[in-house]
Amino acid sequence: MANDDKSAAVSHVGKIRANNQDSGYAGTHLFVVADGMGGHAGGDVASAIAVRRILEIDRHYPTPHEAVFALQSALIAANALLAETVFEHNELTGMGTTVSGILRVDNHIAVAHIGDSRIYRLRGDALEQITTDHTFVQRLVDSGRITPEEAAVHPRRSVLMRVLGDVDAAPEIDTSVLETAPGDRWLICSDGLSSYVSDEKMKHVLETVTGANAAAERLVKESLDAGAPDNVTVVVVDIDETNDSAHVPPVTVGSASIPLSYDSDSAKRSLRLPTLLLHPLKATQPDPSHFEPESEDYLDELIQEDRRRALRRRVTWLVGLALVVIAVVVGLVLGYQWTQRHYFVGNDNGTVAIYRGVQQDLGPIKLSSVYSTTKIKLSDLPSFNQQQVKSTISADSLALAQQIVDRLADARTN
Known part of the structure; x- marks a missing residue:
């Protein structure tokens, strides 16, 4: 690797999945991670299409604001390409992908993000999560309904509220421009890492392991050692005084690094995006890490479900407590009766x-x-x-x- 190993991208299929639905890219100025969803039929295709489209903008930009606009535009273009692909290949209906990416412009970082892949920045001894997960449980945490600890084990923790895919023609992309400084270390990862390795462990690895590639490899190993069943993809970018973190030549990992494979026998129609937008987009199908539209009806339904779950948990706890109290009282009564026979x-x-x-x-x-x-x-x-x-x-x-x-x-x- 060029430039003294200042950037790296590593991806692993995980311990259970048959195929890698993640894609990652470490380039000259651009660094991206995408985590596909839609099951075996389309998750790998979705992340590969998105990353291949987005990496086309990997070049120098005069200002960070131009970079963040280019990054946001690339994600929206990737979303349109995914919708168009689904229209031409019905078997891929429901596929989608998260995307988290950064573009470096001198001492600034342009950020674009959608989904639950994450971007972290290690500065000094502080590891900060730069992005916010677009998940249902994060909504509950933000609104104070549950704690972060409860979110980690919530049965709906995999429900995504925003992704690129064939559901929303104009997805909302989170963007920002941040300053960076020599000594900073940036981490982009899929939830195959963040769901199984604690922030404390990630921070320890990023602080102690020298070299971007060694750090990325170590983080993937930590995830696998934790028993992660999901794909895991990690991109690490080190910042120094040279303003050069480029990976030369650029490297693509995961599903984006291999030829696309999907059923080409389904009927195809030559229809471009302007016509496609006149038609309602297809709804997604359930998946272990599935997407649900960000509609008020659906949110209300999930919130009600969460309240019912909390009520059931409270009732179960109270019933259990009552049974314990009854058992203690009965034990005391029987014990007292036994003493009175002596x-x-x-x-x-x-x-x-x-x-x-x-x-x-x-x-x-x-x-x-x-x-x-x-x-x-x-x-x-x-x-x-x-x-x-x-x-x-x-x-x-x-x-x-x-x-x-x-x-x-x-x-x-x-």
């Missing part, structure tokens, strides 16, 4: 008495009480018997307790 002989203000219960107490709860007193004074007994009574003498029944009292009466000194 007796012992002891001292009651200097007089021998028969007690019902056991000698121990349960906190403030007395587990014994005087059942009957006798006329035997403790002082009339021999020293040995006095000590026995003071220490209490156990009896398994009232009859045995009475026999002990009779023996003590016979032992009195005259």
Whole structure:
């Protein structure tokens, strides 16, 4: 790799997936990660088409604002190309892709993002997530409905609210221009990394591993070691005083690095985008990392579902707590009843008495009480018997307790 290994792109299929639906690119000025969705039929095609279209803008721009406009325009053009491809290949209906990319312009970075792939910046000892996930659970976190910890295990955590694909002809792209400085290290990754490797672990790797390629390889390994079933793609870009992080020659990884493969036998129609926009775009099909349109009806439905899930969890917790309380109460009642079937002989203000219960107490709860007193004074007994009574003498029944009292009466000194 040129330029002392200042940038790198690495992609791995993961431990379960049969094909790699991720694509990545590290170029002269442009760095991109795309995570395809739509199942085996189209996720790889979607990310490959998007990255191949976007990498066409990899060149120098006079200003960062021109760069961010070019990047945003490239994502929208890729979206149109995906919609057109689906129209010509019906078997790809529902495919889509996330895209997170940066264009470097001297000491600035132009950012464009849609979906749940992420862009991070390590500056000093602080790792900052630059992008915001376009997911349903992130909406819930932003609105205060759930915590980030709850979002990590939420059953809808894979639901994307925004992607490039055949659903929205004018997708909303997040864009920004940020300053960068020598020593900064930028990370772009698919959720195959961010969903399985903690920010703390990513930060440790980025801080300690020298060289962009070694850091990217290490991050992929961390994801695989964590058991990540999903594809994982990582792009690392180091910034130094030379203003040169170019990967020479540019490298493409993942599905964008191999020939496109999809069913070419389906009927095709020569129809360009202006005509296509006159037709309603097709809805997506469910997928493990599926997309749902950002409509109010759907959001309301998911929010209601989340509330029902929270209510069920609360009811389950309360029922479980109630059962535990009932079990404790029943145990205490049965235990107390058991103690009341036992007796012992002891001292009651200097007089021998028969007690019902056991000698121990349960906190403030007395587990014994005087059942009957006798006329035997403790002082009339021999020293040995006095000590026995003071220490209490156990009896398994009232009859045995009475026999002990009779023996003590016979032992009195005259």
